[in-house]
Amino acid sequence: MKRILIFLLIFTAMISSMFSEITNTKKIATFSVVAYDEETNELGVAVQSKFLAVGAVVPYAKANTGAIASQAWGNTKYGPEGLKFLEMGVSPKKVTEILTFKDKDSDQRQLGIVDGQGNSYTFTGKNCMKWAGGESGDSFAIQGNILAGEEVVEAMVEKFKNTENLPLGKRLIEVLKAGEHAGGDKRGRQSASLLVVAENGGYSGYNDRFIDLRVDDHETPIKELMRIYKLHEKTFQGSAYIRRGVKAMEKNKNKKANILFKRAMNIAQTYNDDPVLLNSIAWEFAQHDYNMDFALMSAKKASKLKPEDPNILDTLAFVYAKKGNYKKAVEIEKKAYRLSNNEIFKEKIEKWERRIK
Structure with a gap:
């Protein structure tokens, strides 16, 4: 039955007119990182571009399933359709082949995919504007187009590999910063965004959208994204980590729970002059009888x-x-x-x- 469903989706994708329906004919010159955090099961996408409101076009993610960045001459159908295939167990590489097959403009597409197990793949069409390319590895896919050069991607990969100790959201912004410092988008900068999903990670645990931050038009979008991230961190993330930790304990995933509790405690210690945050952390731990x-x-x-x-x-x-x-x-x-x-x-x-x- 599963094979039949996969075949039907593939067939639909190949014959659909979706690949010829492009929502915006302006090429999205950008650099992005798509990644998975094995310790917390978070999936995320961070992106920066000389393009208005890039966060509305490039990033897609679903908890326990995968994350996708669709850019260059971006096809906004790649994200939702790609996540459907990932949810059915199709590999990132195969998903890319499905999405680009019969797409007459696939040579101008660029995308990075990571699934819920950390498998990854990056694709750059041969006619993407130079410099364009990417690299994928364990739990990450990094790519960009109209970049200053290959060194942009190389710097981002190095930063990702050397920041394992950071929470995924902050780690992805640091990767963007490394790309910018290496030259970034050679046309300049305008917008940036960060999307991180985790099961029950959203506001009050009602959805999976743990972090969803966008800088739509700014002179220094990555710097502004980090400023907003820190506000989000001290306002929402501590209590969210605790709730997720409790859920993990209920499923006997004690190691994961302890990691999540530790993240909450680190936030409390980072902002130990904020009484509202400290009060929130204390209340969440107490009502669940933990720590x-x-x-x-x-x-x-x-x-x-x-x-x-x-x-x-x-x-x-x-x-x-x-x-x-x-x-x-x-x-x-x-x-x-x-x-x-x-x-x-x-x-x-x-x-x-x-x-x-």
Whole structure:
């Protein structure tokens, strides 16, 4: 049955007019990196170009499936169709052959593909504007066109291989920076984007879009992308890592869970002067009963930075209650109640006081 479905998709792709329907006739001169993080199962694409809003055209990704960058004279159907084939177990190389077969303009296409196991492939059509080319390897595909030279791709590959310790999102931006420093797009720069997906990685865990950031028109798009990334990191990523870690623990994937928890802890330590972030980290750990010592340390630090914030005090009290120190929890919650007159806080006080007795 699976073979029949694959055949039907291939046949549809070959006869469809989709390959002749190009959404934009302007060539997307760009350099990109597509990659997979084996430790966290994240998949991502980062791209920079002398092209308006490149993030709306080049990157595609689906959690546990793969990631694709479609560029040069970009065909926006390559992304969705390619992900369908990857989901069915077709290799990145074979997916490329399917997508480019019968595409009369395939010699002007460029794409990089990585699947959910780290297999990769990069393709550059023979008529892509020079310099154009790419390199693929374990868990990455890097490519570009209208570049200053081959050294751009070489610098990006070297940076990718030497930044294994970084979270995937930050790693991909560093790879873009290396490409830019090596000459980048020889026409200049205009936009950049970062897309990273992970199962339940999106806002509140409702979808898989862990990071989706775009700089559509800027004099220094990669620098601006990193600025926005840091804001995203301290606003959303800590709690997302914890939720994903809990999900991993529920599936007995303890090694992965510990890696994800460690990522959250690193973020808290990086931004240890931000009471809102520290409070969020403490709350997420406490409500899931994980890393309670770190939760208490973070909550204490947050309340020290912002001692009159009733919500932060409520988190600190909650952590103490989770650790069984109801007397301390009541003492702190009473202060939170005095500052806010929040009836929910009053109910907690009454509940914890009963526990003391």
